[in-house]
Amino acid sequence: DTGVSQDPRHKITKRGQNVTFRCDPISEHNRLYWYRQTLGQGPEFLTYFQNEAQLEKSRLLSDRFSAERPKGSFSTLEIQRTEQGDSAMYLCASSFSMETQYFGPGTRLLVL
C-alpha cells in the first residue's frame, strides 16, 4: 500500500493521559499536514510540515499539542493531558510540493 498510513486507527484514553499518533506520508511527499475533524464538521487544519520544518500552526493547536517530523519522513502528533473536547478524528495528509493533499485513514480518539 503506497498511500498515507496512520497508527493507531483507534485510541480510547482517560482524561488527563497523554497520547501520540503517527503518520507515514506517501513516499517522496515533502509536505505533511495534520487536521482534526469532529462529527458533522469538515476537517480543521492543525499544522503542516515541509520536510522537517513546521511551517504553520493553527490557533487550534494549544500548548498541549505538539507535532514533529524529525527526519522529514513520518510525523507524530502528541496530545498531553487529554480532555474530553479532544475527542475527534485526527487526519494526516501529504502532498508533493504544493500539489493535491491525500488523506490517510485517520486516528479516531475517544477521551473518557
Add this chain to the structure above:
Amino acid sequence: QKEVEQNSGPLSVPEGAIASLNCTYSDRGSQSFFWYRQYSGKSPELIMSIYSNGDKEDGRFTAQLNKASQYVSLLIRDSQPSDSATYLCAVKGTNFGNEKLTFGTGTRLTIIP
C-alpha cells in the same frame, strides 16, 4: 460569515439523476479548489480539483468554478447508490506558503434506488 459554506443537506437524488452540490467561499484571492468525498467513518477521498474558471470533467463528475461569484459546484451524472456520502468542498489559501485547506461542513448526499 464562514470561509467556506455548503448546504449541509441531506440532499436526496433518485438513482440515475444528476446530483448538484454547491459551495461558496469568502476569500476572493483563493486559487485552488477541491471536492472530497467522505463515507461515514472514513477519511476524505479526493474527487476533483479545479483551478481555472469554467468546467472540468472527469467521468461522471464535473466541477464548475466561477471566481467572480466565488462559487464552486460539483455535478454527479447518472447518480449511483455508491455515490451516497458526504461531499466536502475545500479551498486552499492564497499566499505562498499558506498551504492549509479550509473545508466546508460538507453536504450529505443520498441516492435513492
